[in-house]
Amino acid sequence: MNLPSATLLAQSVLSGVFIGALYGLLGLGLSLCWGMLRQINLAHFALAFLGAYLTYQLSTVGGLDPLATLLVVVPAFFAFGVLMQWLFARFAITPFNSLLVTFGITVIIESAIQAVWTADPRMLDSAYGHVKFKVGALYVPLPELLTLVLASLLAIAAWAALRYTDLGKAMRAAAEDAPTAAAFGVNERRLGFLLSGASAAFAGIAGLCLALSFTLAPSQIYSWVGVVFAAVMIGGLGNPLGPLVAGIVIGVSESLTMALTAPAWAPLVSFSLLIVVLLVRAEKI
Amino acid sequence: MKSAGKFVAPIAGVALVLGLAAGPSLAAPSGxxxxxxxxxxxxxxxxxxxxIHKLAGEIYVDQLNRKNGLLGRPVEWIVKDDQSKPDLARTLYEQLITVDKVDLVIGPYATPNIVSAMGVAQRYNKMLVHHTMGIPSLAKYEMQVPAWSVGPNPETTVPNTVLDALATLPRPPKTVAIVTSKFPSVYLMSKGAQDVIKKRGLTEVLFLEWEFGNRDYGAIANRVKDAKPDFVWVGAIGLEGNQLLDAMKKIDYVPPLHFYMYPAPGPLAKLPEAKNALAASIFEQHPPFTNNPVAAEFVKLYNDRAAKAGLADNAVETQAAASYSTWQVLEAAVTATKGLDDKAMSDWLKKNQVDTIQGRLRFDRNNNYGDDLMRVKQVQNGQWVTVWPKDWAAPGARILTQ
Structure with a gap:
């Protein structure tokens, strides 16, 4: 067996960082909803793909720059997130039932995507997709770099907001002990709307990244669920930086597994890491 | 086996089918x-x-009903969504036979689902004509009828056809990288290609496999680039080929020669990086295939229907042709036996051949498979064109290299 070249290894690490950033971005809203609203929101993945398809549509038919589509997608998704939270609050959905309800929403969104865009694969041919930078022997594609930058900025911004702003502190308080927080004047209901809206908006932004880097098909919604759940759980629920860090660890591990052994082993990585984390530090999740 | 001349030779069974097919009155079906x-x-x-199979089936049923249906009766196609799940396909076929009480069954798409449907058909003694079953050795049921013309040993014959085509190049490949999905029918072909490559004295510089549903092709692209092969055999089904090419583009790698087993044809042809990509084919919408008036009519209808359905690619190629052929086989069996007796139809098909738009099909070899009619096609100017064998190549087409 030939040993892999240094370039191959380095490029694999870089690919792993990029894909890991996308895991982190997809996991950001999921983690916040799960950790702070106690909702296991499977529809987050469907929303991300809906965002990707809207980016595709607005860019290819509407002629908008893909980044400019965020001006439409983010507010629309925020509103959708608020609506979802209102429904969840109105019907007092429990955490377990949220899994079932959001799975149903996922199926509905998948069917809607298929009805509008058909099951035929779609690919966004944007100017960004053709740009890449060469650093030594390594290639850095612009769409992946954008994903890394967006994922990092959003994760850091969310972390800083939760840690340093009054609003963030109120959210954390409400998540930790809602009755006591309410006694101090924290409006849990409104904060829930804000958090759910922000999480859905994050899904929309992840959709942009999906559209820039991947061929889209409605059925692919489900192919991200396992690994992103692993990133969220390893990263810690409600921790904005956790999914990004865990996603990058998983991404790099997967990439190196594919570079050094059979690529078929790669899917085992995320779940093996999850099992290890559950065994070693289950109390932190 | 692959010459066009053989397919135009008169055969009694075919003449019978053609005669019956040409003879129906144009009265509206009734009953x-x-x-x-x-x-x-x-x-x-x-x-x-x-x-693609749904559109092809709808077109065929419409055509039947515009004539006088089957046996003078209208035809109704009940199609259910198996959600790409073999276990669900099994349940739905059970439901079709026992609850919906359909008269005939026809296959689903993709090998695992066909195997599931076949088990149910066997339990109820129903004939099953199916489109695209790529693992003939699994087709043990005596009343299953494959319209997928890969022959009984595609893992040997298909790679040989591809390498025969490449051997005609001024600089045929000497080193090969095989990267493959573990999707069953694709994997069979890729493992077969591995053996064929060895027997033909070529050097395998890389063999990689990934799980169906893999998302990240970056590392695989890197390893192919690192191996520097003359030819890359990509055992990919659906979008996997596109995803691998996307990953190759990101590292500025263009394979010198590249073959894709079962690609999503439209999206691959539209991808700029797929320039000169090769694939196996049974039909493309150009002469000599479209010299057949039935094929030409289907192409026209399909192009229109696919455009209305919003498909990214409206051309008739392998999948649509396989689907249409399946319906042709079913119609031939019903018409020839003048009834809906599954055993009688199955027996008739084993003794006769059926002219379809992909060529003449027979069902009398191992597990009812017939000849391997697979040809080789290539993406040229964003379109698939057949390049091998020469008898079936598009006018003036030849294999292009990077």
Missing amino acids: PPIRIGSTLSLTGPLSGTAI
Whole structure:
């Protein structure tokens, strides 16, 4: 067996960082909803793909720059997130039932995507997709770099907001002990709307990244669920930086597994890491 | 085996079918409908290809009903969504036969689902004509009828056809990288290619496999680039080929020669990086295939229907042709036996051949498979064109290299 070249290894690490950033971005809203609203929101993945398809549509038919589509997608998704939270609050959905309800929403969104865009694969041919930078022997594609930058900025911004702003502190308080927080004047209901809206908006932004880097098909919604759940759980629920860090660890591990052994082993990585984390530090999740 | 001349030779069984097919009156069908049941993967990972089968089937049923149906009765196609899940396909076929009480069944798309449907058909002694079953050795049921013309040993014959084509190049490949999905029918072909490559004295510089549903092709692209092969055999189904090419583009790698086993044809042809990509084919919408008036009519209808359905690519190629051929086989059996007796139809098909738009099909070799009619096609100017064998090549087409 030939040993892999240094370039191959380095490029694999870089690919792993990029894909890991996308895991982190997809996991950001999921983690916040799960950790702070106690909702296991499977529809987050469907929303991300809906965002990707809207980016595709607005860019290819509407002629908008893909980044400019965020001006439409983010507010629309925020509103959708608020609506979802209102429904969840109105019907007092429990955490377990949220899994079932959001799975149903996922199926509905998948069917809607298929009805509008058909099951035929779609690919966004944007100017960004053709740009890449060469650093030594390594290639850095612009769409992946954008994903890394967006994922990092959003994760850091969310972390800083939760840690340093009054609003963030109120959210954390409400998540930790809602009755006591309410006694101090924290409006849990409104904060829930804000958090759910922000999480859905994050899904929309992840959709942009999906559209820039991947061929889209409605059925692919489900192919991200396992690994992103692993990133969220390893990263810690409600921790904005956790999914990004865990996603990058998983991404790099997967990439190196594919570079050094059979690529078929790669899917085992995320779940093996999850099992290890559950065994070693289950109390932190 | 691959010459066009052989397919135009007169055969008694074919003449019978053609005669019967040409003879029906144009009276509107009447009476209770003949109900034909099937599933297709209308959602799930196989849906991108299954939608092609849905359109082809709808066109065929419309054409039948515009003539005088089957046996003078209208035809109703009941198609259910198996969600790309073999276990669900099994349940739905059971439902079609026992609850919907369909008169005939026809296959779903993709090998695992066909195997599931076959088990149910066997339990109820129903004939199953199916489109695209790529593992002939699994087709043990005596009343299953494959319209997928890969022959009984595609793992040997298909790679040989591809390498025969490449051997005609001024600089034929000497080193080969095989990268493959573990999707069953694709994997069979890729493992077969590995053996064929060895027997033909070529050097295998890389063999990689990934799980169906893999998302990240970056590392695989890197390893192919690192191996520097003359030819890359990509055992990919659906979008996997596109995803690998996307990953190759990101590292500025262009394979010198590249072959894709079962690609999503439209999306691959539209991808700039797929320039000169090769694939196996049974039909493309150019002469000599379209010299057949039935094929030409189907092409026209399909192009129109696919455009209305919003498909990214409206051309008739392998999948649509396989689907249409399946219906042709079923119609031939019903018409020739003048009834809906599954055993009688199955027996008739084993003794006769049926002219379809992909060529003349026979069902009398191992597990009812016939000849391997697979040809080689290539993406040229964003379109698939057949390049091998020469008898079936598009006018003036030859294999292009990077």
